Amino acid sequence: MARLEVTRVGNGIVPPISFTLQGGEILCLSGPSGSGKSQLLRMLADLIPHDGQMTLDGCSSEAMPPHDWRRHVGFLSAETAWWADTVRDHMPPDAETRFDDLGLPLRLLDSDPALASTGERQRLALLRMGPPPIMLLDEPTSALDPGATRLVEAYLHRLRDEGTGILVVSHDAAQRARLATRQMELGA
Numbered sequence: 001m002a003r004l005e006v007t008r009v010g011n012g013i014v015p016p017i018s019f020t021l022q023g024g025e026i027l028c029l030s031g032p033s034g035s036g037k038s039q040l041l042r043m044l045a046d047l048i049p050h051d052g053q054m055t056l057d058g059c060s061s062e063a064m065p066p067h068d069w070r071r072h073v074g075f076l077s078a079e080t081a082w083w084a085d086t087v088r089d090h091m092p093p094d095a096e097t098r099f100d101d102l103g104l105p106l107r108l109l110d111s112d113p114a115l116a117s118t119g120e121r122q123r124l125a126l127l128r129m130g131p132p133p134i135m136l137l138d139e140p141t142s143a144l145d146p147g148a149t150r151l152v153e154a155y156l157h158r159l160r161d162e163g164t165g166i167l168v169v170s171h172d173a174a175q176r177a178r179l180a181t182r183q184m185e186l187g188a
Helices: 037-044 066-072 106-110 118-128 146-161 173-179
Strands: 003-010 017-022 026-030 051-056 073-076 134-138 165-169 182-185
Touching: 003 037, 017 165, 026 037, 026 146, 026 173, 037 073, 037 134, 037 165, 066 073, 118 146, 146 165, 146 173
Parallel strands: 026 165, 026 182, 073 134, 134 165
Antiparallel strands: 003 017, 003 051
């Protein structure tokens, strides 16, 4: 199982933070709006400049190109982006087999992503991740109704059980209680 070690990562907006995320656990991150939760996820995905060090299974993020790092440490923003003509164009080969897990109709595969609802796009973005060994998720259920939220939470539990390490930002205390094997608060 993958192991992400974060040592004094910060950027002037987010104070330096250190923690370890092990495969097979869900670490839930909370904190007031503006405390830097989304910034931290972007730093961990090596998308924005930061101080400190990150290693995945002992290999430093500095030792690999950022696109290689992100293949192993995947980031899902609260606002997902879509660039190809169909949903299928964004998906890994086996994604179709997991549509039912998230309550998604297969007809979406051959449609324009813009025709999917915000909640459908949020769930589709989870599937397009693959998943990598480490997942960084920024409010992954913010646009979902309670039923779809339960499906996503069950999906994340299955990924955890399969060995994926998951860091979830959530403002919902009840959701953090349902998901987390550990919790951390930023800006406390």
